[in-house]
Amino acid sequence: MRARVFVTLKPSVFDPQGKVIADALHSLGYGSVADVRQGKYFELDLSTAEPAQARQLATEVADKVLANPVIESYRIEVD
Amino acid sequence: MRFGVVVFPGSNCDEDAYHAAKDVFGQEAEYLWHKDTDLKGADALILPGGFAHGDYLRTGAMARFSPIMREVQAFADRGGPVLGICNGFQILLESGLLPGAMLRNRSLKYRCEHVHLRVEQTDTPFTNAARVGQVLRIPIGHGEGNYFAPSDLLEKLEANRQIVLRYTDPDGRIDEAWNPNGSVHAIAGLCNERRNVVGMMPHPERACELLLGGLDGRLIFESVVAAMAMR
Numbered sequence: 001m002r003a004r005v006f007v008t009l010k011p012s013v014f015d016p017q018g019k020v021i022a023d024a025l026h027s028l029g030y031g032s033v034a035d036v037r038q039g040k041y042f043e044l045d046l047s048t049a050e051p052a053q054a055r056q057l058a059t060e061v062a063d064k065v066l067a068n069p070v071i072e073s074y075r076i077e078v079d
Numbered sequence: 080m081r082f083g084v085v086v087f088p089g090s091n092c093d094e095d096a097y098h099a100a101k102d103v104f105g106q107e108a109e110y111l112w113h114k115d116t117d118l119k120g121a122d123a124l125i126l127p128g129g130f131a132h133g134d135y136l137r138t139g140a141m142a143r144f145s146p147i148m149r150e151v152q153a154f155a156d157r158g159g160p161v162l163g164i165c166n167g168f169q170i171l172l173e174s175g176l177l178p179g180a181m182l183r184n185r186s187l188k189y190r191c192e193h194v195h196l197r198v199e200q201t202d203t204p205f206t207n208a209a210r211v212g213q214v215l216r217i218p219i220g221h222g223e224g225n226y227f228a229p230s231d232l233l234e235k236l237e238a239n240r241q242i243v244l245r246y247t248d249p250d251g252r253i254d255e256a257w258n259p260n261g262s263v264h265a266i267a268g269l270c271n272e273r274r275n276v277v278g279m280m281p282h283p284e285r286a287c288e289l290l291l292g293g294l295d296g297r298l299i300f301e302s303v304v305a306a307m308a309m310r
Contacts, residue, residue, distance in 0.1 A: 009182075012229065013182065013227060014182070014185075014261075016182065016183045016184070016185050016186075016187050016225070016261070017183060017187065020187055065136070065140070065141075066136070068137055068140070068173065068180050070172075070178075070179060070180035070227070070228075070229070071180040071182065071227055
């Protein structure tokens, strides 16, 4: 199975990189891009064929390592 | 007294901290490799600056899994003085020995310069030789020193007097223009509730000799030497 983990800064946390990218897009004429939030994306190749087990494993890894719960939240997709 | 300087793969201020402890202050010092499980009789621990384990995921994120960190945690739990400098501070945050987290500097630039710090608390083993309100001039060198804590935690840190150092102007006034990284409440250093674990982004070990441009970092080392002498 493959698990995809999307880690982003929590909405309450200012994202300096996202802000700079949004400013750059505005200067390129993309005024309709209201805001940008930058995050991290991880693909985990898992040696299990069991979706529930894959999700549990990815959740554990995200909680323990991939995301810092003080500033970040994450979303997991399994396929 | 004996300093223990923890060395992770990627630490790069370990020799500076060791040099300050041993050559400037005439104390004993030992390097503690991150795989060690013995603190070699250290009375105080320094987690130095650098890029522990490469800092590829987040600054300080992997270092908490190093075997030595179990000993560091136990030492802190016994009340032993622990100082995290720069990357060492980031490691203390990631490992939960101090609360909060670091973000990229507001400017997104790596800032390497002298800053001014106002001493807010002197009842920690690393600031007891300073006066409240004293302004220290000490260098920083970091890209992720933008301290963040959610508002409820910030209130708690203020109420518990855990904010030890703040970025100020040369006269000790808080001014966003003198905040080099965007840290909330201009936080440059903080301690745990028990006050024995202190983290700071500026590098006191780089400000202990005139050759390096200043002596204000000495207060941090003199404090812990004094604290150990009073035991």
